[in-house]
Amino acid sequence: MTLSKRCAAEFLGTLWLVLGGCGSAVLAAKFGGDGNPLGIGFVGVALAFGLTVLTGAYTFGQISGGHFNPAVSVGLWVGGRFPARDLAPYIVAQVLGAIAAGFILxxxxxxxxxxxxxxxxxxxxxxxxxxxxxxGGYTVGAAFLCEVVLTAFFLVVIMGATHGRAPVGFAPIAIGLALTLIHLISIPVTNTSVNPARSTGVAVFAGSGALGQLWLFWVAPLVGGALGGVLYAWLRRGDE
Incomplete structure (x- = not known):
């Protein structure tokens, strides 16, 4: 598959992820006001993020690998699963897809x-x-630690679920459920990033507050992604 088509798949997959996940938070989480049974709430938003990455991975995974996230691309590169030459094009496509989703939303x-x-x-x-x-009013230190650790585990799940010895065809389910779990843990802390593109896609429209804190949601997920890639590569070293 050509690089241009793979980047197009990353653009579309990231657009779908941000539109589905952030769209559920903006449009449906509190539909009708607090306590309205039609609103999907906390759990619904977490599930929406998981469903978007699950469906996106099944749809675009065979084209681009289904990263939809700069931290995933970096983690897979560090873990020896992704070539360095494709990092910048993938990340640009992911960020542009996220911003397009933010604009549509x-x-x-x-x-x-x-x-x-x-x-x-x-x-x-x-x-x-x-x-x-x-x-939840969490400090910058708590937010940073949360994003690093959860992104690292997300990479471990991704690399494990897509390993050649893993059951074939089930990786998107494991990855989608992992992202749902991550949101259930961390929405109160940071509103959950673990994805710099997702954070950027809405921050550019959310105003100065979100833009002023955007640095953390690039640095922490990228650090966590790299740590997860290193950890899984170490776990499997000598067992290939």
Missing amino acids: LQIAKGGGGFAIDPSAPGAFASNGYGVLSP
């Missing part, structure tokens, strides 16, 4: 009555944050 949200983005509010437009912009 904004146009949809503006079509509803009373929609407005408050840049000073935690989770504004499904953005990530720490301190005053953390849903």
Whole structure:
């Protein structure tokens, strides 16, 4: 498969991930107000992120590998599963796909009555944050540690589920469920990133608060992805 087609698949897959996951948070999490049974809530948003990566991986995985996340691409490169020459094109495609999703989501949200983005509010437009912009008021240190550790484990799951000895055809299910679990753990802490593209795609529309804290949601997931890649490669070394 040509690099251009693989990057197109990464663009589309990341767009789907951000539109589905962040769209559920913006449009459906509190539909009708707090306590309304039609709103999907915390668990629904976590499941939406898992479903988007699951369906995206089945759809685009055979074309591009289904990364949809710069931290995944970096982790797979560090773990010896992805060539360095393709890192920059993949990351550019992922970020552009995420921003396109953010733009589409904004146009949809503006079509509803009373929609407005408050840049000073935690989770504004499904953005990530720490301190005053953390849903639970968690510190920058707690947010950084959470993002590093959860991204590292996400890479371990991805590399294990896609290993040649793993059951064939089930990797997207394991990866999707892992992302659901990650959101169940960390939505209160950072509104869950583990994906710099996902964070960027909504931060550019969420205002100065999210943009000012965006550095953490690049640095921590990339560090975590690299650690996860190293850890899994070490676990399998000598057992190939």
